[in-house]
Amino acid sequence: MTGERSAPVDSEGAGSVPRAGSGEGSGARPTGRLVGRLIGVGVGPGDPDLLTRKAVAVLGSVAHVVAPTLSDVAVGRAEAIVREALPAVTLHRMVFPMDRGTPGPVASSLRPVAEWLSQGEDVAFVTLGDPNCYSTFWSVVAALEDCGARPTVETVPGIMAFQQLSAMMGRCLVDGAEPLSVVTALDGTADLERALQDPEAAVVVYKAGRNMPAVAEQLRSAGRLEGSVAGELLGLPGERVGPAESLAATPCTYLATVAVPPLSRSGQDRS
Numbered sequence: 001m002t003g004e005r006s007a008p009v010d011s012e013g014a015g016s017v018p019r020a021g022s023g024e025g026s027g028a029r030p031t032g033r034l035v036g037r038l039i040g041v042g043v044g045p046g047d048p049d050l051l052t053r054k055a056v057a058v059l060g061s062v063a064h065v066v067a068p069t070l071s072d073v074a075v076g077r078a079e080a081i082v083r084e085a086l087p088a089v090t091l092h093r094m095v096f097p098m099d100r101g102t103p104g105p106v107a108s109s110l111r112p113v114a115e116w117l118s119q120g121e122d123v124a125f126v127t128l129g130d131p132n133c134y135s136t137f138w139s140v141v142a143a144l145e146d147c148g149a150r151p152t153v154e155t156v157p158g159i160m161a162f163q164q165l166s167a168m169m170g171r172c173l174v175d176g177a178e179p180l181s182v183v184t185a186l187d188g189t190a191d192l193e194r195a196l197q198d199p200e201a202a203v204v205v206y207k208a209g210r211n212m213p214a215v216a217e218q219l220r221s222a223g224r225l226e227g228s229v230a231g232e233l234l235g236l237p238g239e240r241v242g243p244a245e246s247l248a249a250t251p252c253t254y255l256a257t258v259a260v261p262p263l264s265r266s267g268q269d270r271s
Ligand SMILES: C[S@@+](CC[C@H](N)C(=O)[O-])C[C@H]1O[C@@H](n2cnc3c(N)ncnc32)[C@H](O)[C@@H]1O
Pocket: 012, 013, 045, 046, 127, 128, 129, 130, 131, 132, 133, 134, 135, 136, 159, 160, 161, 162, 205, 206, 207, 208, 209, 231, 232, 233, 234, 235, 236, 254, 255, 256, 257, 258
């Protein structure tokens, strides 16, 4: 599963891909309760310094570390973070192609994981940010279960992109009893529009990417563009951070996040 070095790519947005056992080679063979632990480890948004001590300890102690990628010859974002923070760790790649079927890994890269787990060997799967929020990790669990395997699952939380964005902008995102809505703009701005109906709620927009101009337009029409901040490729090569309006002039990469403060605090620009 390992390949040559190449530019990091992200597979977190792999939208349409075959699950294990759906045609590409055969699926994960071992079935029933797998005795090794499958541990989803959040590695933060990009800066290797944002790996937690617990993540470092787990990655240094498990038998195998697996990272998602779009191709077995491409370095995924999570792999790049681990390589920088822990150069001695050997990573295996799990391929999540972008182009077809149901989101999930290809069977050929899932099978070794099932074998290791069945032999009682612990496997850590690294994922950007946190493994329990919009992560490929749970599609690995689902793919194993689709094949009849029952992995023992644990997760190690990671720092999320919107936390890093708030930190870089020196902003308090929510305070007191203010609610926080997290929406995605993957399929447009309908969820954002709903979230903006509460002027006292802070809103985080994930998967803004190509819809960034539409996100900015939605914010403008709700009177929330001023004070909103955006971050693209946080902690990674090509990072851009600033007022949402400035980043929204053109579509962004998939790794783009917008943070919208409550209306009553939107004028508190400390930058
Ligand atoms: C599939 S989700 C992964 C979320 C991740 N599990 C987390 O907890 O932050 C991908 C989205 O997370 C956000 N994201 C993750 N890493 C990012 C980064 N380095 N810079 C900006 N946004 C990022 C973007 O909104 C991106 O579209």
